[in-house]
Amino acid sequence: MGTSVGPSAGLSPKYQRLIQRTLRIERQPKLELQNERQQKKNTKSLVSDLDGKLSSLQSQLSTLTDTTSSPFDGRNASAAEGTEGFSVSADETASTGSYSLAVNRLASEDGRVSQTFDADKSNLSDFFTNNGAQTFSVDVSTPTDSNPDARTSIDVTVDSDGTNNKEVLSDIQSAIDSAFQSAVDDGTLSADQRPSASVINPTSGTARLSLRSQQTGYQGRLSFSDSSNNLLSELQVNADQIADDTQGGEITEVGTDEASSKLTSEFELNGLTFTRNSNEVTDAVDGVTMNLEEANGTASSFEVTADEEGAQSVVKNFVDRVNEVITFLNEKTNVNPENGERGELADDSTFRRLSRQLRTDATRPVEGQPEGLNTLADIGIEANRDGTLKLTDEDALRTAVRENQGALKDLFAGPDGVATRMKERVDQYADTGGLLDSRQDSIDSSIDRIDDRINGLDERLQRREQQLREQYAEVESTIRSLASQQQSISQRLF
Template sequence: MSVNTTTRTGTVSSAISQLAAALLSTQQQPITTLQSRLSSLNTRSSVLSTLKTRLLALHDEAQMLARAGTLSPFAAKAANVSDTSVLTASAGAGAASGAVAITVNQLARRATHVSDVLADTGTTISGGGTGTFNFTVTIAGTAYNASVTVNGGDTNKTVLDNVAAAITTAVGSAGSAVRVQPSTGQSRLSISSTNTGAANKITFTDTDGLLARLGVVHGSPTAATDTTGGYVYDDLGGHELDAKLVVDGLTYYRDSNTVTDLLNGVTLTFKATSASPVTLKIQPDADAAVNEIKTFIGKYNDALSYLKQATVIDAKNSNFGPLSGDSHYVLLPAQLRAAGAAIVGSQAAGMPNSLTALGIQAGRDGTLSITDESKLRDTFTANPTAVQNLFGAADGVATQLTSFVDRYSSFSGIIVGSQSSITSQISFLNDRISRLQANLAKKQAALEQQLATQQATLNALSQQQAQIQNFMARTS
């Protein structure tokens, strides 16, 4: 009689693997605990990163409000024009507040000269003589030489196109020359400077007489008509190409319709002439100031609200924020609220010395809001310097808030220190978890092998028993 035995080798069955894991489940608990701590640390790190971002946004906006002089957002000026179809204006921080009356008697113009009106298919020009003709176009004091070849039989249209091309090539960006068509079958040459004003006037030196043949130049300045050539706009010594402006009764000339040197810090753009004065009023820009304050309030509220969520302690509902156990941050919401409610002692008597004095109130949750925008605007318009000092003085709201927030949000601040500590803890926990997992994996592998061996032994015994039973059955 022979008895068969079976030994299992290789990978163990999933059932054995599951059994081994179940038997070692209690040894998994320390790893699970460490993983829970690791998850909590990662959450805190993420919360600190978001908090830092929001505090930096508040810091930067407070720093903006604390700026002094013309860099301050409260130094911005608004330019209001009574008729923007005549002129528009913008004012810099250095512009003086006040009002002026401006009458635009004449806009600045480009120097423009035209030829006679000629029939396109005619040969009037070439019929007057052929050959190469030289001439000079002077714009803004710079002479540009050009030449044109006129061949026998060239039509007037061809010659005008050639002259326009020669001038355009010669003068480049200083001017232009084009053939225009007053009516079907007729053309004339139009020559203009690129820039406006008497400083950019055009003069001609008609060396070989071609421009005179075209009717562009004459023995003396001659105004063009609907059919004959000459100047359309030219400087004849009376500022004919300049903008003519009457400001508070005094006359001024400028060579451009965009003027930056008439009123200090003010850019004027003239669009049309006016029969009566247009009023320009320069005043503190209340819209810009209010918008900047609203931005500050938004950044302040974002930081405060997020911080309150991160540090919440609600034992009744078992709600604890990720930073609720950190003394660095638990008191920060109250400190931010105190900074927002600060009294600026350096303000002169009668001047606003708190956000409340501007019509800005804190709600029950500490967030700020403008409860009286009219009061804010009126206070700013009446004394923008006082509002600027409220935020930007040495003890100003924005100055103090910037300094306070910097302790947390700077590169060497409290948040960076906390994150560094958390990073070290995370690294330590990852190493410890890896060691425990490796050790547990070895134990499980050994246990799986032991169970597999026992299973194989049982299987062999079972087979032997079956064989004995079969043998006994055959011999009975």
């Protein structure tokens, strides 16, 4: 309300009170509209709450109806109690069954060392003095998805002016590190594909060059192409022999292929001997990953079973999400027969109907299912009188997961499956542009119309107040004029 000015200013309290009483009466339609608007907002809030609960249920139903990864396809892999040497895991592609596994050898990285040099002597200094700079290459494994056996050759150029063997070995190490770091920097290699190089000192007076691959197995081996003056042969780094205290060569026998190499892991699976380039074996049994951890040669068993716990967790989440929706709808749409108290959505047939439909979808037998596995009750899920669900027999569900996964999946995800028909129902409400969005849009439109009417009433009330003030100001002016005239007449008469 604006501040009164002009002839209406300075009205007596009596007329001010009369104006306020009149406006209070005429303001009643606005109060009713404000109440109606608040009710609309409350309803919108309830619809938003229902939307959230339906979206949670929708997400769980999507999990149950996923055709590419059913929660009932889960697998558990577990080793016998007390097993040492390996651990196992499995995905949904694994077949159930029992296996025997013994780890005979772990995969290791290829290591090479030079022969042992007297650190202060000048054998290698003389070599570079006589032959000049040397370029050799080191091949490393650079597997790709299309070519797991791919290898890349990196050239290393060394031009040493060291005065003794240790200084020359350090120059060679620096050249190797620099060449491989450049290959990593330009993207030729990844950081985990570059070998490491170092100079080691077996005693205070000796030195050796050491190279080590970061990748295990025969696939991760190092291989060499010597320089024109055979620097690597001089070092014996590339010697086809097992290194010892003096001679250079291989730390572990590299061999000529995966089967002959001692760099590979070796294990016995169900009595058959396998070798692999890694200690993580994913291709010996479909869907099973075996992590080899200790080479003890002791056979232990492991078992792949259906993931009963995972399936039970998914079903419990399904029951919880359904119950959240049903309980909410029951509370908001029911009418108390004793006191007649009505839920906020009791007059909305759309939501009362949804509650009934969801109950029917959950409890109606599924067509095409075998007898004994065509209702939720057959897997231990009972319907309460209020329409909510309860998992009363976990053993029934576990048995279905273990013994009849196909029928269990179809009970939920088949063409007439419980989750399939419930999802179709929920999608109508919860999808973008669905019934709940339409209902909220309708409520917003109603609120906008009410706001327009309230604004119109405010403007009318303002005009009415101004009108009343002007009328009463005129009355007061007339009264004052009459009083003045009366006083003048009285003065003349007396």
